[in-house]
Amino acid sequence: MTENRAVQQKSVRRHRVAAAACVAAALVAVGVVGARSATADGAARNAAHPAPVAAPPTATATATAQSAATAQPATTATGLGSAALVQSEDQVRQGLDPVGATVALTGRQGLSACSGEETMHDLTKGRATAYASVTWTFATEGLLIESAASAPTGPVATTWEQQLVALVQSCQNEPAGHWYYGAAHTLTAAGGTAHWYPSYNGDGAASGGVAVLRSGTRVALVELTGPAASVEGLTTAALKRLAP
Numbered sequence: 001m002t003e004n005r006a007v008q009q010k011s012v013r014r015h016r017v018a019a020a021a022c023v024a025a026a027l028v029a030v031g032v033v034g035a036r037s038a039t040a041d042g043a044a045r046n047a048a049h050p051a052p053v054a055a056p057p058t059a060t061a062t063a064t065a066q067s068a069a070t071a072q073p074a075t076t077a078t079g080l081g082s083a084a085l086v087q088s089e090d091q092v093r094q095g096l097d098p099v100g101a102t103v104a105l106t107g108r109q110g111l112s113a114c115s116g117e118e119t120m121h122d123l124t125k126g127r128a129t130a131y132a133s134v135t136w137t138f139a140t141e142g143l144l145i146e147s148a149a150s151a152p153t154g155p156v157a158t159t160w161e162q163q164l165v166a167l168v169q170s171c172q173n174e175p176a177g178h179w180y181y182g183a184a185h186t187l188t189a190a191g192g193t194a195h196w197y198p199s200y201n202g203d204g205a206a207s208g209g210v211a212v213l214r215s216g217t218r219v220a221l222v223e224l225t226g227p228a229a230s231v232e233g234l235t236t237a238a239l240k241r242l243a244p
Helices: 002-030 088-092 154-169 231-242
Strands: 098-104 130-138 143-150 185-189 192-200 206-215 218-225
Touching: 088 098, 088 231, 143 231, 154 192, 154 206, 154 218, 185 231, 192 218, 192 231, 206 231, 218 231
Parallel strands: none
Antiparallel strands: 098 130, 130 143, 143 218, 185 192, 192 206, 206 218
């Protein structure tokens, strides 16, 4: 019975993948693009991962490429906002071609491919003093997502970091033919610490990666799907942005 249930769960995940691919394609087709500092909520994943939970429409706003010069970064009262998330120039330095972004401060974007529909708000049980998330789209296939939260205390941030690491590590061992995360790597930058993992598709080829970040009382999860780029370089840039 346990084995049958696992197979059913994998089947559900693959159906979600197909739905996410359609949503992502539609977003690019209608031109959901953003400023260097993004201003709307994440709404889709690529064909390799499940779709995130969309934030309430009233909590988001969309900035177009035409308004990029005047758009202001979204920021919470505690200072955690779009400026603390990975930016377009960080990605360009790693050979990526970002064309748009959506950001929200609700914590309700899907965390990662491995988390399914779980969000940062779910993981923190709504206890964060602030949330921020972004989904970046590219000129070609693939996505980059980031979800961050500010903890009320250092010990609480440590607990959330450990929960995020455990979530990622739960997808290091997958059946043959499934995507999976590789071995962990640790780095430090701007006084923070990150654990990053390469991602491999069903054929065993490298395909992006995921990282868990911690800087002071802030924690975040960043995932790149599809494009070939330096996951370590992106993780370093994201960790520097996250620093209070």
